[in-house]
Amino acid sequence: MSPPTFPPGLEAQHRRLDADAYANIYVVGDVHGCRAMAESLLDELDPGPDELVVFVGDLVRRGPDSPGVVDLVRSTPNVVSIRGNNEEKIITGRRPAEGLSVADVRWLRSLPAVISWEDHLVVHGGLYPDRSLREHTLTDVQNVETVARDGDGPPYWWHHYDGPDRVFFGHKVLSEPYVEDDAVGLDTGCVYGGALTAYDCGRDRILTLDADRAHTARASEKFTDPYAASA
Numbered sequence: 001m002s003p004p005t006f007p008p009g010l011e012a013q014h015r016r017l018d019a020d021a022y023a024n025i026y027v028v029g030d031v032h033g034c035r036a037m038a039e040s041l042l043d044e045l046d047p048g049p050d051e052l053v054v055f056v057g058d059l060v061r062r063g064p065d066s067p068g069v070v071d072l073v074r075s076t077p078n079v080v081s082i083r084g085n086n087e088e089k090i091i092t093g094r095r096p097a098e099g100l101s102v103a104d105v106r107w108l109r110s111l112p113a114v115i116s117w118e119d120h121l122v123v124h125g126g127l128y129p130d131r132s133l134r135e136h137t138l139t140d141v142q143n144v145e146t147v148a149r150d151g152d153g154p155p156y157w158w159h160h161y162d163g164p165d166r167v168f169f170g171h172k173v174l175s176e177p178y179v180e181d182d183a184v185g186l187d188t189g190c191v192y193g194g195a196l197t198a199y200d201c202g203r204d205r206i207l208t209l210d211a212d213r214a215h216t217a218r219a220s221e222k223f224t225d226p227y228a229a230s231a
């Protein structure tokens with residue numbers, strides 16, 4: 001099976017892993033500065049030296065401790081992350097640095113936009129179901145949500161996407177994890193008082209850690225039901 005291929009500019013930001021190097025891989029949803037939750041979840045996953053934890057991006061912004069999350073992910077062995085749209089906002093200077101140092105921002109810039117292994121693909125936002133990988137830009141993979149022509153409602157991209165790769169994603173705040181053969185959605189809004197969610201690829205199961213408080217207010221109806229019938 002040939003690895004997924006993006007256009008050259010994006011392919012340069014695609015990190016291909018050798019799955020044989022790992023006994024298991026976990027994928028974790030958006031953290032948004034919630035260092036204590038990320039620490040607790042990593043304690044629970046307790047990755048061994050032959051295991052890997054992949055964060056879907058949006059480590060930073062909205063929560064209490066963006067620099068703390070960067071420190072944690074950067075310094076914990078066997079933990080990696082891709083870059084989400086919120087990392088991009090800081091890297092490009094469109095949003096303040098949230099207390100991150102120049103070295104922190106340089107580290108964010110060094111993160112890949114895509115991580116893949118075997119037929120697993122991790123992107124922050126998603127993929128357009130009617131386009132090949134070669135027809136995607138960095139902005140697309142970090143931001144795509146809906147395939148509707150206007151508005152931000154359903155149908156969402158994961159309602160129409162049918163492989164070939166199983167895509168793990170965050171970005172869209174979901175009322176529950178979305179777990180299907182073709183796509184796995186993991187942003188359950190921990191910074192909004194929801195939960196931090198991990199997917200255990202080896203055991204095909206979800207692990208969730210409920211937030212004990214919201215750091216940013218969000219109405220419950222703004223948690224998207226990932227299974228809601230598409231229009």
Ligand SMILES: [Mn+2]
Pocket residue numbers: 030032058084086170171172187
């Ligand atoms: Mn996010």
